[in-house]
Amino acid sequence: MITLSRRQFLRTSGTGLGLGLLAGGGLAGCATAIGPKTGRRVVVIGGGWGGATAAKYVRLADPSIEVILLEPNKEFVSCPFSNLVLSGVKSLESMTFDYSGLRRHGVKIVHQAATAIEPDKKRVRVGDDAIEYDRLVVSPGIDFLWEQVEGLPAAKDTVLHAWKAGPQTVALARQLQSMADGGVVVMSVPPVAYRCPPGPYERACQIAWYLKTSKPRSKLIVLDANKNIVSKTGLFQAAWKAYPNLEYRPANRVEKIDTSTREVTTEIGDKVKYDVINLIPPQRAGAIAVQAGLVGADKRWCEVNHVTYESVKHKGIHVIGDSTIGLPVPKSGTIANAMGKICASAVVHLLNGKEPPQMPPVNVCYSWVSNREAIAVINAYRIAQGKVVMIEQKLTSQTVAVAQNSEGWARSIWNDILG
Amino acid sequence: MTNSIRLLVGCASLILGLALYGGAAAGPLDAPGYAKAFSCSACHGFAGASAADTVPVLAGMPSWYLKKAIQDYASGKRPAAEMESYSKMVLELGVDDVAAYFAGQKKQPTPVKADPAAVARGKAASTQCVVCHGPEGKGDPAKGIPDLTGQPPGYLKNQMLLFKADRRSPGDETLKALKALMRTIPDEAFGDLAAYYSSLR
Numbered sequence: 090m091i092t093l094s095r096r097q098f099l100r101t102s103g104t105g106l107g108l109g110l111l112a113g114g115g116l117a118g119c120a121t122a123i124g125p126k127t128g129r130r131v132v133v134i135g136g137g138w139g140g141a142t143a144a145k146y147v148r149l150a151d152p153s154i155e156v157i158l159l160e161p162n163k164e165f166v167s168c169p170f171s172n173l174v175l176s177g178v179k180s181l182e183s184m185t186f187d188y189s190g191l192r193r194h195g196v197k198i199v200h201q202a203a204t205a206i207e208p209d210k211k212r213v214r215v216g217d218d219a220i221e222y223d224r225l226v227v228s229p230g231i232d233f234l235w236e237q238v239e240g241l242p243a244a245k246d247t248v249l250h251a252w253k254a255g256p257q258t259v260a261l262a263r264q265l266q267s268m269a270d271g272g273v274v275v276m277s278v279p280p281v282a283y284r285c286p287p288g289p290y291e292r293a294c295q296i297a298w299y300l301k302t303s304k305p306r307s308k309l310i311v312l313d314a315n316k317n318i319v320s321k322t323g324l325f326q327a328a329w330k331a332y333p334n335l336e337y338r339p340a341n342r343v344e345k346i347d348t349s350t351r352e353v354t355t356e357i358g359d360k361v362k363y364d365v366i367n368l369i370p371p372q373r374a375g376a377i378a379v380q381a382g383l384v385g386a387d388k389r390w391c392e393v394n395h396v397t398y399e400s401v402k403h404k405g406i407h408v409i410g411d412s413t414i415g416l417p418v419p420k421s422g423t424i425a426n427a428m429g430k431i432c433a434s435a436v437v438h439l440l441n442g443k444e445p446p447q448m449p450p451v452n453v454c455y456s457w458v459s460n461r462e463a464i465a466v467i468n469a470y471r472i473a474q475g476k477v478v479m480i481e482q483k484l485t486s487q488t489v490a491v492a493q494n495s496e497g498w499a500r501s502i503w504n505d506i507l508g
Numbered sequence: 509m510t511n512s513i514r515l516l517v518g519c520a521s522l523i524l525g526l527a528l529y530g531g532a533a534a535g536p537l538d539a540p541g542y543a544k545a546f547s548c549s550a551c552h553g554f555a556g557a558s559a560a561d562t563v564p565v566l567a568g569m570p571s572w573y574l575k576k577a578i579q580d581y582a583s584g585k586r587p588a589a590e591m592e593s594y595s596k597m598v599l600e601l602g603v604d605d606v607a608a609y610f611a612g613q614k615k616q617p618t619p620v621k622a623d624p625a626a627v628a629r630g631k632a633a634s635t636q637c638v639v640c641h642g643p644e645g646k647g648d649p650a651k652g653i654p655d656l657t658g659q660p661p662g663y664l665k666n667q668m669l670l671f672k673a674d675r676r677s678p679g680d681e682t683l684k685a686l687k688a689l690m691r692t693i694p695d696e697a698f699g700d701l702a703a704y705y706s707s708l709r
């Protein structure tokens with residue numbers, strides 16, 4: 090399988106860079122370029138796996154609808170596969186793409202963050218500007234509950250989570266590389282619900298593989314807030330047999346961090362010293378969803394209609410991706426992509442006065458357990474009585490073939506989101 | 509009607525008929541397979557144009573072949589953990605609509621480039637394949653023989669390995685001769701045959 094660089098990827102997907110610049114250059118980073126609403130308009134907050142997909146698919150289904158995507162980052166960095174940057178198996182560049190493909194579909198991209206939502210006025214605030222919408226799609230991903238770990242709010246710039254792929258991923262890889270052989274790496278797994286259920290355990294595999302290969306006297310301690318491995322339990326347990334350097338401690342939620350003594354304290358009072366720390370904090374829906382009152386009584390996640398993804402809290406506002414709760418689906422990239430397509434279709438149907446079709450999402454999560462082998466979980470769903478219900482879940486044992494499939498999946502789904 | 513035509517008709521009716529607008533066609537929304545195929549694009553690419561080495565191209569695939577594949581995956585005759593679950597889902601949603609949608613897409617040959625030397629070796633080794641799949645690799649729908657051209661090499665190679673090991677459609681009488689042939693071919697040669705058929709258009 091060819092590892093794609095960004096440029097190779099764009100060429101393969103037939104994306105014209107020149108076209109992208111012409112179509113969207115005038116809007117990039119300049120909210121005032123967005124005029125008043127003249128026709129039907131959909132605004133999408135967040136250009137990740139859910140939001141970028143939704144923006145593209147609204148335009149595909151009905152090019153007469155104006156689509157404005159608000160995304161502060163100039164580049165899309167894939168969280169899936171980013172654990173492989175920590176082990177040096179992949180480069181971050183190979184999973185980084187620009188948004189020119191979406192511009193080719195006529196999506197207007199504003200590289201700024203939404204600062205507020207005004208549901209009554211049907212508009213989104215971007216600083217001093219306001220962008221009106223007919224329907225709004227909110228796909229803000231996750232944010233962290235820093236204050237749930239004592240000492241973390243003050244140390245959050247130096248204690249890395251690397252749970253949003255980007256500069257922190259590269260920084261954590263560098264910390265691992267510069268650690269002396271014999272050093273101790275500590276990583277924490279947050280309590281459910283959090284983004285990417287198998288992700289922390291895949292990361293443990295990648296760090297353990299790297300240490301085993303490059304720093305054989307080092308070890309990895311995994312402090313899990315949960316009572317057991319959250320996802321693909323048996324498969325990860327089998328994979329970890331290859332890593333005697335990995336020490337797994339379930340029911341050990343990290344309660345406190347002290348960067349001066351390089352030590353974390355767990356809920357049972359254990360103090361664990363580290364040379365490199367990767368603390369993945371507890372999570373909730375992205376800040377804008379919380380601020381706009383889209384979250385439920387738990388103040389963390391957004392409940393939605395299972396057919397249209399319209400918020401149960403505000404009419405005309407749809408929420409997709411990791412911010413949602415209540416569906417029997419994981420917070421995965423594949424699910425966010427599926428939600429993006431289904432939600433876009435529902436939005437276009439509703440704007441055209443039609444009944445949205447009842448489409449279930451689909452899921453596959455691949456996890457690399459070494460530098461060459463992967464495992465997978467596969468979920469198929471149906472809609473029954475207006476709710477998403479799982480048909481079945483399948484697990485695959487670790488093989489090179491599954492890793493090859495995962496590379497194919499990545500290449501195709503990145504293209505589905507951005508190409 | 510192709511999707512692009514449908515799209516044009518949709519736009520035209522929207523522009524002309526806004527005043528009396530009450531649910532005219534909008535883009536591909538009225539193609540029954542369009543939304544039903546949403547799930548497929550995560551791995552098979554938008555409109556079935558797979559960019560992946562081990563995931564087949566569905567764009568332009570004849571509906572008879574896709575329907576058979578879905579039924580065989582769902583029943584476990586064809587082994588693939590991903591496709592077994594998803595095929596059950598497709599059967600629930602309506603395989604006819606999904607197959608018609610992909611059959612209606614313009615065929616997109618794989619972007620995975622084959623090594624020219626492997627293509628040449630594969631061509632030289634293909635004399636037996638030609639008997640059923642034809643000199644251009646297009647197959648024969650009347651006999652249930654699929655078109656191999658433009659499919660990704662990794663996918664073609666994996667299928668040959670599955671036939672050789674009798675893991676795809678075990679016990680199927682119509683595939684007996686094919687499997688016997690596969691057993692005469694060393695594993696290393698499958699890459700060449702796959703490269704050759706993948707390179708054909």
